[in-house]
Amino acid sequence: MLKKFFTPQKIAVIGASGDPNKLGYDVINNLLRFEFPGSIHPVSKSYNEILGVTCHVSIEDLPDDIDLALVIIPAKAVPGVVEKCGEKGIRNIIVMSGGFSETGEQGRMLEEKLKETAQRLGVRVIGPNCIGVIDTHTPLNTTFIIGMPEKGEIGFISQSGALVVAVIDWAAGSGIGFSRMASLGNQMDITETDMIDEIGQHRETKVITAYAEGITDGRKFLQKATEISLSKPFMILKGGQSDKGALAVSSHTGALSGSNDAYNAAFRKAGILKAENMEVMFDSARALAWQPLPKGNRVAVLTNAGGLAILTVDAIEKNGMEIAPLTEETKSFLKTRLPAAASVNNPVDVLAGSGPAVYGLALDALLADETVDAVVVIQVPQDWFLPSGLAEVVAETSKLHRKPVLTSIMGKESSKEALEILNKRRIPNVPFPERTAAILQYMVERKDWLDLINEEQVTAFDDMTETPQKPSGADELAASQQWEALAGAYDIPLPEQDKASDADEAVGLSEKIGYPVVMKMISEKFTHKSDVGGIKMGLNNEDDVRNAWNEITAAASDAGAELQGVLIQKMLTGGQEVIIGIKQDPQFGPLIVFGTGGTEVELYKDIETAIAPLNEGEARRLIASTIAGRKLKGWRNLPPADMDAVVDILIKMGNLAAGHPEIQEMEMNPLYVLEQGKGTYAIDIRGALRSS
Template sequence: MLSPFFKPQGVAVIGASRNPHKLGYGVVRNLKEYRYQGGIYPINKSASEILDLPCYSSVDEVPDPVDLAIIIVPAPVVPKIIKQCGQRGIKHAIVISGGFSETGEEGQKLEKELKRVADKWDINFIGPNCIGTIDTHTPVNTTFVTGMPESGEIGFCSQSGAMVASVIDWARGAGVGFSRIVSLGNQVDINETQMIRALHEDDQTRVITAYIEGVSDGKAFMEVAQRAAKDKPVVALKGGRGEGGARAVASHTGALAGSTEAYEAAFDRAGVQQASTMEEMFDWARALAWQPLPKGKNVAVLTNAGGPAILAVDALENVGLELAELTTETKNYLESRLPKAASVSNPVDVLAGSGPGTYAVALDALLTDETVDSVVVIQAPQDWFLPASLAEVVGEVAGVHDKPVITSIMGKASVEEALTILHKRKIPNVAFPERVASVLAAMVKRKEWLDIPQQTPERFTDFDEDEVQKDVSKNDWKSLLQEYGIAFPPEKNARNEKEAIKAAESIGYPVVLKLMSESVSHKTEVNGVKLGLRNSDDVQSAWKEIRQSAKSADVDMEGVQVQKMLTGGQEVIMGVRRDTQFGPMVLFGTGGTDVELLQDVESAIAPLNRLQAEKLIDATRAGIKLKGWRNQPPADRETVIKYLMRLSQLGEEMPNIDELEMNPLYVLPEGQGAYAVDVRGTMVEDEKRAG
């Protein structure tokens, strides 16, 4: 469906210009200059030729074959031009023109009209407000930006045209090759999900990169991205992660930035690796396209200078990677061949006076060592051999091993030739050694994601569906959770002091008293919870204190809940909330009154299989504590895993629930279960409903 955007048989440029300062000139120039082999048909009523190409007064006059139109005319005219393309039989268009939803209400109306006309004539289009497409292998360049990257393996799509223009210029200067580059603009028709699918299907693309401000359909995006990530690395840079950035996104392309946590969870589930910067995204992309994945986290560092090696080691450890413990055989071998003062422990320092031959011996030994999963080669500037000669050596040695090698040949002015050699050998280089850490961490993360079995979540059926629907209709969260197999401590409601004492004696001391009030979500904030009550006098005093607190806070008190006091366990929070883009998300972390203070909460997209539930737990400090912490025994982690899976299923099956939270969920020692101590929930408004 999208092939004509990258391999068109003929291109009509509607709005072509003879003025070298106009976008319509730049598009014609790029099509011609960068060796597009199909027909190029400039449309301009006032010109006879542009760049020696004959002009046409309308698209009707253009000869066959032509299957792509590039439109660069004022926004109000675009719907009319789209209609003319449809009448001519052109089914694909790139609308470079701006002046649509990014400009406000009038632009939004015009954009809707553009979409209506395109749908009527069955036209697929990219844009509006974009800068076009590049396929370096066809080759074709439909942009107006000066320059074109070398042919390569990295595909890039972006919702920002400025990002595309910058990447084109950067790629030319850095000597990094791209397969396809796409500016998506406002994504009125073709969106990021469809483009990721197209890059996945492209044989020349080995790594997919994307600058994303928002996604058109969260579930569809996850499905397509996950399918792509199983075959090719997918790296994304998400714009609009902060509050200010999200506002900028809304004014930039009209995209919904969405919840940062939701995007992180969706990317994680789909195998999309989220970079923090443009530099990081393309550092990762080069390594993932050019190098084999490491089998583990053990890294060897080879250097000629101590300071840069220390920076590299610090950075590696900060991202969870480890220095390999070299074998005795490797150390003995290095000791016999390196200068006497060299360090043969990891990091291996060959010293400043060593040349490329010494590097070659050491690199081969490190790559041969079974304890080493990857190698970082660092060379600080010196004046007794050319960096290019080291690049040749590294390329030759790395080429006979199946382990990743990342170099940091430091400097700028003296390393241009070396970088050219490294790129031809498919060895990624970073200018400063700290950057190797995030590159290797991304490679390890991809390996780990590929190694995780793609299990289907277990479906639980041991509940009464009619009772579940009744519970939801009454907002009876406790009964709903109990239907899904989640336990609560013994409890009773009391409308007065005497009932509270009677309930406490029936349940058995110690007990907890909690304020009952529809108007209060967090009872502790109005002093509405009393713990550790051991006799009737305690209950009586607690009742009076809660009543007085409610009165002082001007809160309607409906009574109290008397609940069994649990001891000897750990408090966690567990919940499900609905994201407008990606549907139900499960959250887990440290619970109780410290939840806002510690902010130790992680999220995952529902539903969860067992491995995904375990991963969510282990991503938090609360999960670490569940395994046993200091004088605290291991808690009942198995029950927590079961509850997470059941809650994730509940979230998926109940699209009318917006939020449902257990805080705290009290987890007793191993084998003794876990109990939802407090629960609150809200229903979703119809216009927010997702999933």
């Protein structure tokens, strides 16, 4: 438990200073200025007292029951200080000092020494190289920065101290309040997973937000994040989303599914909402903390300005939601009560001459409409009534219904009082109405994830902690790289096929299997054999087979490759080609990818990624998220394909990935999907083991 980092009774400040230009002074000043209710114990040999607080000359001179120590001294002295703190019985330390692993090899070695010292003495450490923590409800501000966020319900965790500083300054006066904030620094000991657990259990925290550049232990993080997401919304702004550092190995799977795809898949699995930017994250967090979730994705827009309503409608539809159709009863009601020129279709435009009373009447009607799941209220400033009057009406009307209401009461000076009212009444307001679309999209995403979890009566956490049972002999097959045999061990269907070492044997196998057949080059040199003429399709007789043998032999010779025979395979027709692949991600473990397969996989890049293993609901959602999945339902001249069989293969491949971490990647491209009820076949399988 990390509770004492946020609710200590006695704090020691090691490196305290009476010099207003020193960080050790700023920390003492913040503890006092923001009314920390406990006692403060500065440690300093240079000062008898700082800001009226008596100093201690050494750590040994401190009381025996210090809950938390703040360390702000040169890096080289930190391990020794932590040693003394541990011997004194202090078990919670925030090391704000920089000069550790972020500075290079020498700093890394110093950090290792600090870590060893802390572990040996049973001391928990936040940092080093951080700015500390804040709890607005204690209240507690251990940082050296200027300012304190407003008291609220949003928890914020950051791997960047500078971002915490920026957020506090940006949020001032915005109506966005925080419960707890934590800067983690180098995460030598306490990680983002530890901190989301602590803040997630905090009663005053209703929504957790985080800025993360990386995850320390991906699977552990997912398990804890899933537990938290079941009870509280969790949003992350991910830094460093480029895939340039992703390792692309021999298969399409490795090349097409990068590190950002892995993070996206992990966040979806755990119900984490991935923010696109900081502004949207905190706007959405406030709405998630204050408003009920919508029951669906149908939105009504109430406005006094047509142009802004159009922009808002565009944004709503762009974010995947719908404009509520409104019932005829609602339209008739509005028509008899709004100005004659007003629009009673959605968006509902009450015109510039309408005041708070008309807004309230229309808002009540929209919220009562069964086709409406959420309402956006837009108001352009008018010179004949105060925005505060509208704010009161919106707040009173919205509390009569269990549907989310977002406002965009525009203007700055004229709307100050209105915004204070809305914040007090827990109605989120944004300065430009298009921003409401992204907020509502996150609210719908949250609602959909909770619905799916409840529907399946199983959590992603259960999936990740249960190791799938492996078929007998599967380990030996994986170790020997017999990919077709390994697939067979997991009951993944293969077309009838066999290997031939010369033309005569190829003819004999073709006649045994039955024409038409496909001939494929067997050579370790080529991953994509079609690129060098190594695959011949539609072979209908002996002459076709012998000609194909000669052409493949010549192709191998021209490429300077050793031909190790050919594979004769029954040719299938009338189906669709998809790709299913697995890979091991360095942070989140086994992944599974699905999308459009065949020779055009890299052209279309219709690929989506999920965390393995999968349950049936997750498999179906993965399929539905791709163009390939939409085609499988039936497309133009293509009849519906055997979707159930594809789901079955995805689940089996997910189990294979989770059960065989020694397999770096493996893919079936294509998996040939026949018509509904006729099954699937893995046409081509390749893979690679992890390098030791």
